[in-house]
Amino acid sequence: MSLRLELVTTDNVLDACALKVEPEQEEVVAPVAVSLPEAYTQPGSAWPRLVYDGEHLVGFIMGGFDPDSPVDFFRCGIWRLNIAAGRQGAGYGRFAVEQLCAEARRRGQTRVTVLWVPQPHGPEQFYLRLGFTPTRQTFHGQVVAERFLD
Template sequence: MPVVLREITDSNRDAVLDLRVGPGQERFVSSVRGSLKEAAAHPHAKPWFRAVYAAGEPVGFVMLSWDVEPQPPEINGPWFLWKLLVDERHQGRGYGLAIVRHVADLVTAEGATELLTSYVPQDGGPAGFYERLGFVPTGELDPDGEVLMRLALPWTPPGRPPV
């Protein structure tokens, strides 16, 4: 499922802010509005965010710490997948994998050797999703108790033949 990452502008802002996760998923990822407020409150984390489009329609949102100087435990990096949201109407279609694939390709081109992320360790959370993609726990928790995970780069995602 191909995706395109686009900057959030005045022309698409409302549609992107309307993206929502499914019922009960709010405890695992903040809304787009909340994520943008978090980005504004933490400029030192070098937030890089984009709307995710498929077939010309916004289907998700992604935010990273982009080539940041790590300052554990507050700032992880240099490449940290900070937010990944797929709208509830578009879940189960492969967009999550496509977004991670796209992000991994982007940061690999910038010289990244790993991509970090974290998840809330509760039932119904994204742990299995990240594990299926090849992320492995680092053995560390962030200050909020989220499990930190690492994906080695370059990466061959599930369903993509090695180059």
């Protein structure tokens, strides 16, 4: 694998918006076409990136970095992670999360958070395998979890 993160540009935005997750996951994660306008309206904190394997777009991750947020779990976290249908289970999600954690470290952060909808096809087991631990908090029905960085 030749994995890398790329910025969203005029050259790849249409491909990014066409990225689809598995059908059963559509109810638990917003599409990239919804995430990108959110990023555009929060340029000081949103960190959207595309995940490529060679020349193939395989995913999207959007982090949020707002160390002054009054809500502690919005200071540094994963806002979205979409891995393309048929591409899951190949390490792309893990790569994207680790790259976001590396960016958090570069920014001096020691904790990354993530929220998920507790559903059978949700990402709970994925995030638990990556070292995230539920905090016992919920936000709009979503589990809030954290991972402390080395």
